[in-house]
Every structure is written in C-alpha cells, then in structure tokens.
Amino acid sequence: MTDRVIFVCTLILAGIYFYATEQLPSLEIGDPLGPKAFPRLLGIALVVTAFILLLEIMRAKRKPVPRAEKAEPFDFRIYTIVAGVTAWTFGYFLIFERLGFMIATAIFLLGLMAYFHRGKWVSNVLSAFGFAIGAYFLFKLLGVQLAPGVLPL
Numbered sequence: 001m002t003d004r005v006i007f008v009c010t011l012i013l014a015g016i017y018f019y020a021t022e023q024l025p026s027l028e029i030g031d032p033l034g035p036k037a038f039p040r041l042l043g044i045a046l047v048v049t050a051f052i053l054l055l056e057i058m059r060a061k062r063k064p065v066p067r068a069e070k071a072e073p074f075d076f077r078i079y080t081i082v083a084g085v086t087a088w089t090f091g092y093f094l095i096f097e098r099l100g101f102m103i104a105t106a107i108f109l110l111g112l113m114a115y116f117h118r119g120k121w122v123s124n125v126l127s128a129f130g131f132a133i134g135a136y137f138l139f140k141l142l143g144v145q146l147a148p149g150v151l152p153l
Contacts, residue, residue, distance in 0.1 A: 003057045010050040018043045038142065088112065100149020101139075106132035 021039040092108040099107070109128035117124055139146055 003053060003060075007050055007053050007057065010046060010053065014043055014046040014050065017046060038144070084115075085112070096149075097147050098149060100151050101146040102132045102136045102151060103149055104147075105135065 017039070021043060024039070088108070088111055092104060095107070096104045098104075106129045109131060110124060113124040113128055114121075136146060
C-alpha cells in the first residue's frame with residue numbers, strides 16, 4: 001500500500017513541477033532551449049521514476065510475500081534520524097549563499113556520509129568533495145549560475 005501512495009504522490013509532484021516549469025518566462029533571445037529545458041528534463045525523470053516504481057509494484061504482486069512472524073516494535077530512533085537529516089538539510093539551506101555551492105554541498109554530504117557510512121573517512125571525504133566539485137563544474141558547463149560564496153570562482 002505504501003508503494004502505491006508514493007507512486008501517486010510522485011505523479012502529483014511531477015504535475016505540480018511541470019505546471020511550475022511552464023510558469024517560467026520564455027526569452028525571445030538567447031538559448032533556443034530557454035530556462036525551461038533543465039526543469040523539464042527533471043520532470044520527465046520524475047515521471048519515469050514513478051512508472052518504474054509502478055512496474056516494481058506490479059511485479060511484486062505476482063510473487064507471494066512471506067508473512068511476518070511478529071510485528072516489530074515501534075523504533076523511536078528512526079524518527080530521530082529523519083528529524084536530524086531534516087535539520088541538517090535546513091542548515092545546508094542557511095549556509096548555502098554564504099559559503100557557496102561547492103563548500104556548502106561538500107560539508108552537507110560529508111556530514112551525512114559521516115553518520116551513515118561511519119569510519120570510512122577517506123572515502124567519505126573523497127566522495128563528498130569529489131561530488132561537490134564535479135557537480136559544480138557540470139552546472140558551469142550547462143550555464144547554471146550557482147552561489148560562489150567565499151571561493152573566487
């Protein structure tokens with residue numbers, strides 16, 4: 001049942017996203033694709049992801065699901081983890097403009113990876129900073145303006 005709710009919510013979110021994308025103003029000069037190209041690609045990816053989930057739901061119906069012996073007790077730690085990640089993401093939004101995309105993203109990812117991938121400091125640092133630097137230059141290549149922050153980029 002949860003998968004169906006996620007599927008419907010994803011389709012609703014995609015519809016809202018497409019509507020918001022169409023509200024962007026179109027420019028008569030400049031790039032022929034305009035500012036709507038990247039958001040449209042993200043919207044299409046969201047719809048494709050929803051339909052992949054639908055295929056997984058349909059495939060899971062064919063297989064018998066083993067019945068659980070005993071329901072698991074309520075685990076409060078899950079809610080504290082979700083609250084912590086939410087607070088960490090809010091902190092990322094607060095420091096994004098001041099520190100810039102590269103530094104803020106690297107710190108954000110490093111914090112998450114330090115918690116979820118404990119003890120693997122070398123791979124965590126390389127992954128966090130590698131992703132932030134790679135994503136920054138990919139966005140630059142696509143012509144997306146990102147907050148430079150304290151770095152002279």
